[in-house]
Amino acid sequence: MRTLHTVIVTLTCQLALCSQIFPRVENSWSDASIKASEFVANLTLTEKIGIVSGGYLSPAPACVGSIGPISRLNFSGLCFSDGPSGYARSDGVSVFPSGITIAATWDRDLAYQRGVALGEEFRAKGSHVYLGPSTGAMGRHARGGRNWEGFGPDPYLAGVITNTSVLGVQSTGVQACTKHLAGNEQETQRTSTTDSNGTVTEAISSNIDDRTLHELYLWPFANAVKAGTSSIMCSYNRLNGNYTCANSDLLTTFLKDELAFPGYVTSDWYATHGTEDFANAGLDMEQPGNVSSLAGPSYFGGLLLDAINNGSVSEDRLNDMAERVMTPYFLLGQDQDFPSVDPSAGAVFLTYQYGQNSPLAAYYPAVEARDVRGDHASLIRKIGAAGTVLLKNVNNTLPLKNVSNIGIFGNGAGYPIDGSVFLDYGDHPEGFEYGTLDIGGGSGTVRHTNLVTPLQAVQSHVASIGGRTQVILNNDVLAEGLFKTIYPVPQACLVFLKAYATEGSDRSSIDLPWNSTAAVEKTAAMCSNTIVVIHGPGVVLMPWADNENVTAILSAHYPGEEIGNSLVDVLWGAAEPSGRLPYTIPRNLSDYGPDIVESPAEDSTWQADFNEGQLIDYRHFDADNVDPHFEFGFGLSYTSFEMVDGLQVNVNENVSALADESMGTQPGGLVDLWTLVAQAAVEITNTGTITGIAVPQLYISFPQDTTPAGTPVKVLRGFTKVALDAGETTTINFELTRRDLSFWDSDTKQWVIPQGEFVFMAGFSSRDIKSTIQTAMLS
Ligand code: NOJ
Numbered sequence: 139m140r141t142l143h144t145v146i147v148t149l150t151c152q153l154a155l156c157s158q159i160f161p162r163v164e165n166s167w168s169d170a171s172i173k174a175s176e177f178v179a180n181l182t183l184t185e186k187i188g189i190v191s192g193g194y195l196s197p198a199p200a201c202v203g204s205i206g207p208i209s210r211l212n213f214s215g216l217c218f219s220d221g222p223s224g225y226a227r228s229d230g231v232s233v234f235p236s237g238i239t240i241a242a243t244w245d246r247d248l249a250y251q252r253g254v255a256l257g258e259e260f261r262a263k264g265s266h267v268y269l270g271p272s273t274g275a276m277g278r279h280a281r282g283g284r285n286w287e288g289f290g291p292d293p294y295l296a297g298v299i300t301n302t303s304v305l306g307v308q309s310t311g312v313q314a315c316t317k318h319l320a321g322n323e324q325e326t327q328r329t330s331t332t333d334s335n336g337t338v339t340e341a342i343s344s345n346i347d348d349r350t351l352h353e354l355y356l357w358p359f360a361n362a363v364k365a366g367t368s369s370i371m372c373s374y375n376r377l378n379g380n381y382t383c384a385n386s387d388l389l390t391t392f393l394k395d396e397l398a399f400p401g402y403v404t405s406d407w408y409a410t411h412g413t414e415d416f417a418n419a420g421l422d423m424e425q426p427g428n429v430s431s432l433a434g435p436s437y438f439g440g441l442l443l444d445a446i447n448n449g450s451v452s453e454d455r456l457n458d459m460a461e462r463v464m465t466p467y468f469l470l471g472q473d474q475d476f477p478s479v480d481p482s483a484g485a486v487f488l489t490y491q492y493g494q495n496s497p498l499a500a501y502y503p504a505v506e507a508r509d510v511r512g513d514h515a516s517l518i519r520k521i522g523a524a525g526t527v528l529l530k531n532v533n534n535t536l537p538l539k540n541v542s543n544i545g546i547f548g549n550g551a552g553y554p555i556d557g558s559v560f561l562d563y564g565d566h567p568e569g570f571e572y573g574t575l576d577i578g579g580g581s582g583t584v585r586h587t588n589l590v591t592p593l594q595a596v597q598s599h600v601a602s603i604g605g606r607t608q609v610i611l612n613n614d615v616l617a618e619g620l621f622k623t624i625y626p627v628p629q630a631c632l633v634f635l636k637a638y639a640t641e642g643s644d645r646s647s648i649d650l651p652w653n654s655t656a657a658v659e660k661t662a663a664m665c666s667n668t669i670v671v672i673h674g675p676g677v678v679l680m681p682w683a684d685n686e687n688v689t690a691i692l693s694a695h696y697p698g699e700e701i702g703n704s705l706v707d708v709l710w711g712a713a714e715p716s717g718r719l720p721y722t723i724p725r726n727l728s729d730y731g732p733d734i735v736e737s738p739a740e741d742s743t744w745q746a747d748f749n750e751g752q753l754i755d756y757r758h759f760d761a762d763n764v765d766p767h768f769e770f771g772f773g774l775s776y777t778s779f780e781m782v783d784g785l786q787v788n789v790n791e792n793v794s795a796l797a798d799e800s801m802g803t804q805p806g807g808l809v810d811l812w813t814l815v816a817q818a819a820v821e822i823t824n825t826g827t828i829t830g831i832a833v834p835q836l837y838i839s840f841p842q843d844t845t846p847a848g849t850p851v852k853v854l855r856g857f858t859k860v861a862l863d864a865g866e867t868t869t870i871n872f873e874l875t876r877r878d879l880s881f882w883d884s885d886t887k888q889w890v891i892p893q894g895e896f897v898f899m900a901g902f903s904s905r906d907i908k909s910t911i912q913t914a915m916l917s
Contacts, residue, residue, distance in 0.1 A: 528714075548632075
């Protein structure tokens with residue numbers, strides 16, 4: 139058997155064995171914290187303020203946030219850069235697969251490798267802090283503008299990918315800043331706004347109950363802390379009426395007390411709206427602070443100094459803030475041999491802002507960028523295929539065989555004709571009409587140094603096998619059925635559709651834009667072997683999916699700069715499209731669950747009541763008995779798999795309902811929450827004729843009588859990704875921690891394993907359960 143990751147690696151990132159991959163985090167927080175306190179003890183009051191206040195624009199504006207240097211102590215400052223799918227606003231960098239793509243791989247090892255590669259590029263560019271990973275927005279709303287940056291709406295899957303991403307990035311000595319804590323599920327009114335009369339409208343308040351927070355929205359952040367994330371970014375929105383960056387329940391009680399987070403909380407950019415309320419609630423750093431060229435109010439800096447002087451923030455608290463900021467710096471050895479910031483960064487950033495006539499060109503002359511891409515293109519290409527989900531494949535259309543006349547259709551195939559940088563935050567909410575789409579927009583976009591389009595890659599592959607292509611890139615021509623230029627009808631017609639999503643606005647719809655439906659239908663009317671390829675941010679509708687001439691559907695997410703090559707690998711079978719959906723595709727938007735709040739309440743405040751609790755995505759489809767179009771966890775393979783109905787579960791002896799507090803805490807909270815308490819095992823067989831990749835999944839149902847109302851019908855609690863040769867059988871093991879089998883009791887404020895029978899279900903998706911067994915955890 140060739141596993142894509144070993145079970146050891148699987149557990150490594152969930153359990154105490156993390157030290158095998160990343161020894162420094164588990165063992166040296168306390169050493170680093172001692173160094174940090176010694177460092178802070180040598181600072182003047184003003185220097186301490188400087189350590190926690192952004193606002194220093196040098197060494198280059200590519201640092202979207204900075205902490206200034208203190209040269210007398212050889213501290214060269216901190217550079218913060220976006221994140222999360224590559225080093226933003228730069229040249230000589232890779233555009234990596236987006237968060238939703240890596241989640242769709244369901245592959246811990248690839249997530250780790252992506253993290254390492256990202257970290258390598260940030261480090262080589264001289265950036266200390268990677269503003270990622272993002273695990274909020276999770277995707278409560280199908281239309282959420284930033285869902286693609288994160289790992290999807292299931293907390294277990296998102297938690298595993300968050301954990302491995304943090305481990306990967308930090309293994310290179312770069313700090314991860316896991317974001318956005320918490321409840322930042324929509325872009326509409328995500329932050330406070332001021333109208334032309336100076337009237338302030340506060341940000342939307344995500345109103346989320348304690349249990350839902352713990353079991354859903356905070357869950358992946360616990361995995362981040364467990365992995366040793368250096369930093370956490372609090373979000374723009376309010377949570378239960380209070381700005382997240384001033385929310386002591388969130389920052390102090392949950393993050394610093396319950397999860398024993400030893401690093402620092404930074405605000406999202408301009409998400410600090412006050413001084414003492416924010417500092418005393420647990421905010422450790424303001425960003426970007428008082429940056430003159432990016433006018434915006436600043437509340438730390440001089441105002442924090444005033445607050446210390448008048449006693450409204452204590453100097454102890456300031457020391458704690460500064461020590462928390464400095465601890466990861468020492469933990470990751472950033473005090474030794476950290477590269478300087480790439481001097482090209484300023485010019486590239488300003489070109490981004492002003493075009494070729496930057497008023498600051500004299501200060502930031504154009505110099506050649508440090509090229510930090512290494513051989514990351516091959517990893518990006520691999521992840522692109524591994525995060526592509528095969529949704530339909532009639533008569534084994536794919537991989538393509540014996541076809542030499544290929545149609546390349548659709549506005550998502552060619553090079554972006556407006557240029558390949560998608561910085562817009564919402565000026566173009568639908569994106570640009572012509573050109574491939576491998577990443578979304580906003581601060582999370584990455585400037586392309588290289589981009590291999592589907593048109594380019596397919597044409598060059600087809601030429602290499604002696605075939606020919608026929609091309610129409612205008613969806614309107616397709617939608618009108620104007621196929622006058624096509625002769626003879628291609629043996630396979632590839633239709634490239636795309637959907638854009640960006641920070642700053644939510645999607646107006648989950649329909650594929652640019653006349654896509656008519657484009658597919660008219661193409662399918664001409665071509666009986668129509669293969670639809672979608673590049674998009676996640677949930678999109680596919681009303682043409684049952685058209686009998688649509689023989690295959692690939693949902694390839696945002697795969698990054700090797701978008702064309704990944705696709706060629708999948709189409710001709712050099713790689714399997716081995717992704718599985720990390721979300722549910724509904725038949726209609728209204729089936730999906732709560733929609734974006736588009737207007738204020740009667741009292742003019744913006745409120746999002748998360749009344750559905752934990753029942754989002756597949757949990758909602760299960761609870762409300764809604765038929766999904768393609769369910770969470772679904773994806774076909776080029777082979778077929780069977781799972782024997784013989785799931786076995788072993789429960790450790792003497793499992794108690796509550797965690798043993800005497801085992802202490804470590805980053806991630808009570809040590810005992812991460813103890814293994816049960817194992818499950820099931821056999822799968824490759825019943826096809828070729829090697830293929832399976833993603834067996836484990837779901838559990840909690841005992842219904844002993845858990846509170848609102849408990850999901852089932853929740854994901856295990857998965858693995860495994861390659862099997864034709865005819866091969868293997869045993870899949872799932873390991874469950876105490877946290878996996880507990881619910882959050884909001885009365886007693888603790889994780890509890892309930893009495894009664896749990897149902898364990900193993901299968902190939904949330905709706906394809908092959909084997910079920912009932913067992914109790916507590917004797
Ligand atoms: C705001 C975004 O919400 C955040 O994700 C990003 O890191 C900062 N801007 C800096 O660009």
